[in-house]
Amino acid sequence: MITCAEAVRELWAYLDGVIEEPERKKVEEHLAFCRRCCGELEFAEELRAFLARPVAGELPADVHARLSAILDDLEGQWAAT
Amino acid sequence: MCTRADQPRSRVDDERFRSLAESELPRLYALARYLIGDNEAEDVVQDCLLRAYRGFAGLEDDDAGPAWLSRILVNCFRDRLRAHGREPDLVEFDEADDFSLYRKIADEDPFPYSDSVHLDFLEQFGREDVRAVLAGMPDHYRVPLVLVYMVGYEVKEAAFMVDVPLGTMLARLHRGRKLFERRLWDYAERHGLVREEVRT
Numbered sequence: 329m330i331t332c333a334e335a336v337r338e339l340w341a342y343l344d345g346v347i348e349e350p351e352r353k354k355v356e357e358h359l360a361f362c363r364r365c366c367g368e369l370e371f372a373e374e375l376r377a378f379l380a381r382p383v384a385g386e387l388p389a390d391v392h393a394r395l396s397a398i399l400d401d402l403e404g405q406w407a408a409t
Numbered sequence: 410m411c412t413r414a415d416q417p418r419s420r421v422d423d424e425r426f427r428s429l430a431e432s433e434l435p436r437l438y439a440l441a442r443y444l445i446g447d448n449e450a451e452d453v454v455q456d457c458l459l460r461a462y463r464g465f466a467g468l469e470d471d472d473a474g475p476a477w478l479s480r481i482l483v484n485c486f487r488d489r490l491r492a493h494g495r496e497p498d499l500v501e502f503d504e505a506d507d508f509s510l511y512r513k514i515a516d517e518d519p520f521p522y523s524d525s526v527h528l529d530f531l532e533q534f535g536r537e538d539v540r541a542v543l544a545g546m547p548d549h550y551r552v553p554l555v556l557v558y559m560v561g562y563e564v565k566e567a568a569f570m571v572d573v574p575l576g577t578m579l580a581r582l583h584r585g586r587k588l589f590e591r592r593l594w595d596y597a598e599r600h601g602l603v604r605e606e607v608r609t
Contacts, residue, residue: 337583344557399427
């Protein structure tokens with residue numbers, strides 16, 4: 329049976345589905361009896377979801393103006409042909 | 410400079426490109442800030458727009474447009490790093506390897522009246538806080554986290570994009586996650602996010 333430290337080390341890889349047998353089975357065996365590591369697993373899932381919140385941000389007006397000008401230029405190139 | 414062969418197929422394509430690019434600008438800029446930081450984010454988005462325009466005729470499914478633009482942005486970011494010969498920062502890994510944010514929060518119990526102290530801890534962080542934490546991490550560890558957990562690439566795909574073997578990417582993800590956890594806690598302490606009275 330693996331220790332808590334070993335199980336915790338593998339939790340994210342386990343969640344990511346990139347852990348190979350027999351390590352995956354060892355993690356599952358550990359999780360089946362260790363409540364604390366189940367808590368670690370739940371938190372790892374929450375942290376993943378936290379990171380995956382949609383990337384959205386404010387586009388500063390000056391940056392937006394410069395990037396729009398590039399799009400204008402590209403359209404202008406097409407129109408000129 | 411675009412060549413005729415590079416250009417979109419028609420004015421309809423041109424309008425589609427404009428519409429797609431305009432709607433995606435805030436997200437692309439935010440993603441670029443996560444990847445490369447504030448100073449070069451705009452340059453990476455500019456590179457992305459030029460490259461995307463040249464390749465737009467190859468995009469057949471409009472629904473795939475946002476993911477297609479993200480991929481181009483990541484490629485532009487990678488090319489910029491290579492062109493600058495930017496060396497990865499070194500980090501001491503005693504700092505984070507055995508750190509568990511879950512245990513730290515449980516031990517410190519920053520919100521003693523909470524029934525969900527771990528979730529409450531995460532809720533203290535706005536997107537700018539997360540961006541600041543990530544910005545303080547070395548490229549080596551920040552970029553894999555952004556690509557896999559924020560953009561949603563498969564680990565294999567992310568390894569290919571940054572041109573490292575799969576094993577290297579897995580190791581960087583592991584260390585990156587641990588470092589991120591450690592830095593989240595440090596940031597929360599520094600900014601007073603782990604006091605009951607700041608919880609809303």
